[in-house]
Amino acid sequence: MTGTGPDEPVIEVRGLRKEFVVRVRAGRFRRTKRVVTAVDGIDLTVHRGEMVGYIGPNGAGKSTTLKMLTGVLTPSAGEVRVCGFTPVPQRTRLALRIGVVFGQRSQLWWDLPLRDSFDLLRHIYRVPGAEHAARLRRCRTLLDLDGFLDVPVRQLSLGQRMRGELTAALLHRPEVLFLDEPTIGLDVVSRQAVRSFLAELGRAGDTTLLLTTHDLADIERLCRRLVVIDHGGVVHDGSIEALHTRYGSRRLVVADLDEPLAETPVLAGAPLLRTEADGRRLVFACESATASTVVAGLAQLVALRDIAIVEPDIEDVVTRLYRAPAPVEPG
Amino acid sequence: MADRTYRLGVVPAYLALLRGQARSQASYRTSFVVDLVGNVGATVFDVLTVLVLFRVTRDLGGFDRTEAMVMVGLSSAAFATADLTVGNIERVRQYVRTGLLDAVLVRPLGALPQLLLMDLPVRKAARSLFGIGVLVTALALADVSWTPGRVALAVLAPLAGVVFFGSIFVATATLSFWWIDSGEVGSAFTYGGRDFTTYPMTVYSGWFRAVFAYGLGFGFVAYYPALALLGRADPLGLPAWVGWLAPGVALLAAAGAATAWRVGVRHYRSTGS
Numbered sequence: 001m002t003g004t005g006p007d008e009p010v011i012e013v014r015g016l017r018k019e020f021v022v023r024v025r026a027g028r029f030r031r032t033k034r035v036v037t038a039v040d041g042i043d044l045t046v047h048r049g050e051m052v053g054y055i056g057p058n059g060a061g062k063s064t065t066l067k068m069l070t071g072v073l074t075p076s077a078g079e080v081r082v083c084g085f086t087p088v089p090q091r092t093r094l095a096l097r098i099g100v101v102f103g104q105r106s107q108l109w110w111d112l113p114l115r116d117s118f119d120l121l122r123h124i125y126r127v128p129g130a131e132h133a134a135r136l137r138r139c140r141t142l143l144d145l146d147g148f149l150d151v152p153v154r155q156l157s158l159g160q161r162m163r164g165e166l167t168a169a170l171l172h173r174p175e176v177l178f179l180d181e182p183t184i185g186l187d188v189v190s191r192q193a194v195r196s197f198l199a200e201l202g203r204a205g206d207t208t209l210l211l212t213t214h215d216l217a218d219i220e221r222l223c224r225r226l227v228v229i230d231h232g233g234v235v236h237d238g239s240i241e242a243l244h245t246r247y248g249s250r251r252l253v254v255a256d257l258d259e260p261l262a263e264t265p266v267l268a269g270a271p272l273l274r275t276e277a278d279g280r281r282l283v284f285a286c287e288s289a290t291a292s293t294v295v296a297g298l299a300q301l302v303a304l305r306d307i308a309i310v311e312p313d314i315e316d317v318v319t320r321l322y323r324a325p326a327p328v329e330p331g
Numbered sequence: 332m333a334d335r336t337y338r339l340g341v342v343p344a345y346l347a348l349l350r351g352q353a354r355s356q357a358s359y360r361t362s363f364v365v366d367l368v369g370n371v372g373a374t375v376f377d378v379l380t381v382l383v384l385f386r387v388t389r390d391l392g393g394f395d396r397t398e399a400m401v402m403v404g405l406s407s408a409a410f411a412t413a414d415l416t417v418g419n420i421e422r423v424r425q426y427v428r429t430g431l432l433d434a435v436l437v438r439p440l441g442a443l444p445q446l447l448l449m450d451l452p453v454r455k456a457a458r459s460l461f462g463i464g465v466l467v468t469a470l471a472l473a474d475v476s477w478t479p480g481r482v483a484l485a486v487l488a489p490l491a492g493v494v495f496f497g498s499i500f501v502a503t504a505t506l507s508f509w510w511i512d513s514g515e516v517g518s519a520f521t522y523g524g525r526d527f528t529t530y531p532m533t534v535y536s537g538w539f540r541a542v543f544a545y546g547l548g549f550g551f552v553a554y555y556p557a558l559a560l561l562g563r564a565d566p567l568g569l570p571a572w573v574g575w576l577a578p579g580v581a582l583l584a585a586a587g588a589a590t591a592w593r594v595g596v597r598h599y600r601s602t603g604s
Contacts, residue, residue: 020600067601072436074597088597095439105434111355123347124438126340152358 008084010176010208011046011069016078017232018064038064040232041078048175051202051209053223055216057322061232062212063102066178069210070100083175096125099169103181106161107168108153114164115149118171125172132171139167142197159190166197170207177201179211183218195221216314228321235321240314247320249312250285253294256306257282265301270294344440348448356453366454374411374458377529378403378465392533393566397473399531401560404466405553406528409492411455411462417497419450421517424507430602443501443592463489473561481560484575488556491581492528495552498581498588499524505588508595520547528552533566551580 018039023031039061046052056062067073068080071087071094080087085094100107108117122132140146143163148156156164162182169177182198183191199222201207213219219226219240226243228236236243244250252273260279264272269289275282284294291309298304381403385396394402423446426432435445470485503517524543527535532544532554544550551573558565559574 064601067433070437072433073599073601091436092439092441095437098437100437102433102437105431107434107437109351109355111358112351116351116354120347120351124344124440126344126439 009045009081010048010050010083011044011210012079012081013042013044013069014079016042016044016065016068016080017076018061018068018073019076037232039068039075042229042232042234044227044234044237046208046210048208049205050225051198051223052211053219053226054210054212054229055214055219055226055318056212056229060229062229063180065229066102066180066210066212070098070178071095096172097175099172099174099177101162101165101169101177101179101182103162103184106153106165108161108164110154111152113150113152114145114156117153117164117168121168121171127172131173135171135173136167139170142200143167143193157190159186159193162186162190162194163197166194170201174207176208176210179209179213181213182211183213183215191215198222216318220314228318230322243314243317244312247317249314249317250287251291251312252310253284253286253291253298254308254310255282255284255298255302255304256280258303258305261302265298267294267297270297341440345444345448348440348445349451352449352451353453367457370454371457371461374407374461377407377525381529392531394531394533397469398557398561398563400465400469401473401557402531402553403529404462404469405489405492405557406525408459408462408466408489409552410496410525410528411458412489412493413496413500415452415455415459416493417447417500418455418521419452420446420500420504421521422446422450423504424511427507427599428511428602432599433601436596436599442596470560475560476562484556484559484577488560488574488577491556491577492552494581495548495577495584496521496524498584501588502584502591505591505595508598524549524552528554548580548584551577 016039017037020036020038022034022036024034026032038059042061042065054062054065064073068075069082069087071091074088082094083097085097087094107121108114109120112120118132118136122129127135140149143166145163145167148160151160153161153164166182179198183194186194195218198209198211202209202222209222211218211223224239226236226238226240227234228243236246238246253270256277257280264275265282266272267284267289269287270284270293271287273283273285284298286294289297295307295309298307381391381399382396384391385399389395391399420443423432426435426446432442435442435449438445466489475481499520500517503520506517524547527543527549532540532550535544544554555565555569555574556577557574559571564571565573
């Protein structure tokens with residue numbers, strides 16, 4: 001069987017495990033073996049067109065998972081199907097259907113102009129000339145490649161190269177795009193360019209995207225679904241909102257007043273978190289109340305100079321998630 | 332997608348890799364020419380070593396100079412050509428150690444042919460041509476009574492030798508999947524094997540000859556085909572048709588190397604990020 005039907009998941013993972021045997025020095029010549037479990041029983045189902053953020057602290061098993069999904073690493077146990085293929089035994093056929101950007105591993109020819117790499121990749125992925133040209137034209141516009149198409153890859157800046165890598169991964173119209181740390185080390189402008197490009201790709205809706213990152217702004221901008229892993233296992237799988245609900249992060253209403261109040265206002269379902277600026281700024285947390293009822297309630301009680309609603313900070317939530325105790329430091 | 336269209340498409344894909352490699356090398360033109368010339372040196376010395384030996388002795392392991400040169404020619408033509416086409420596979424160690432193999436494995440092509448074509452050291456071509464030159468000269472000087480069979484063997488034996496040495500290169504390179512700091516262990520079998528096949532098997536003895544010549548099959552690269560070409564009986568007592576086993580031995584070696592490679596790739600561990 002090849003490929004997937006329209007309703008079948010594009011990625012289906014059951015009980016995925018990866019163990020590495022690590023030899024540790026024990027004395028001058030002796031070494032002892034130790035088994036490190038990098039991925040410890042991951043289940044994951046991703047449907048066509050989904051954009052999934054795959055996050056976790058260093059060593060949580062993100063890259064290892066991605067490498068097992070793309071056929072680079074052989075799983076120790078569990079089942080993997082990507083685009084209807086089993087990645088390792090059907091690696092080359094799967095490779096025609098997926099695009100991969102591993103931040104640290106280039107797909108481009110180091111000594112050749114960027115343009116040449118794209119041309120060579122057209123033959124390697126067997127893309128018809130017209131289709132290739134059309135897709136390249138689109139990437140050139142969206143990623144602004146024209147300024148450095150004729151520059152050898154070794155002379156490109158990291159941001160330019162990453163834009164090149166993204167184009168290289170997309171020229172064969174992959175069904176799934178795997179991105180490992182696509183914005184790592186990029187400056188603000190390049191980071192923004194990469195994000196907008198991926199957002200645009202997501203809007204088109206036919207490419208499934210699985211992305212690992214340390215930059216949570218990537219996730220907030222791009223992914224409705226968030227999978228958090230730690231110590232090789234999934235600790236959260238759902239929307240960003242669900243993550244906030246589950247870990248009790250709340251929107252804040254920040255009210256600036258002309259004069260400090262004599263007595264603190266009491267609002268149902270929104271406790272006062274703190275006062276700042278000598279009592280001229282009040283910070284309420286929206287627990288059971290919605291932000292709009294808090295704002296309306298406040299407006300009746302006091303004279304407001306300014307008011308702001310602060311979105312919950314995903315970074316806070318994730319930091320709290322990561323703080324669970326570690327059994328063994330994974331490799 | 333039908334499997335057949337997929338296979339047809341592979342050839343232009345590999346050609347593209349080769350083109351990329353050629354263009355990359357052309358971007359460093361001067362060093363390319365220097366390498367091309369400098370590289371012949373090593374093979375020339377191998378041949379000179381044997382010629383020098385014959386200044387102090389009339390025969391080597393029961394063979395005279397022209398006969399020995401047929402073995403030298405077979406050995407160096409086969410080794411230099413294998414080194415040109417497959418030799419750079421020893422660089423897989425760097426790919427494994429640095430995790431660069433990831434980028435190779437996500438492409439829709441076999442990992443082994445990709446690595447070979449991405450690193451084809453065209454500068455080694457001169458060595459291969461020199462080796463073939465030695466073989467042709469030696470065969471012309473030696474007193475070969477040519478039959479259609481011997482003509483075929485004169486073409487097949489060096490090709491089998493290329494396949495055989497290529498298999499040794501691949502098999503030793505796969506060590507790095509299990510043992511990243513395998514160092515120069517592989518060279519004992521590749522460069523060691525070349526040196527071993529340069530001389531008649533009769534100069535070796537005991538377990539060493541048994542293991543290298545018959546156990547690992549190095550005796551079938553130059554020695555036995557040379558006997559068959561020269562029409563000489565084997566001083567070690569094997570029948571005359573043994574020289575014709577060379578292609579079969581080469582195919583066995585290739586099958587073994589391919590299996591080792593496939594198992595090795597599945598043991599690839601990549602790196603941390």
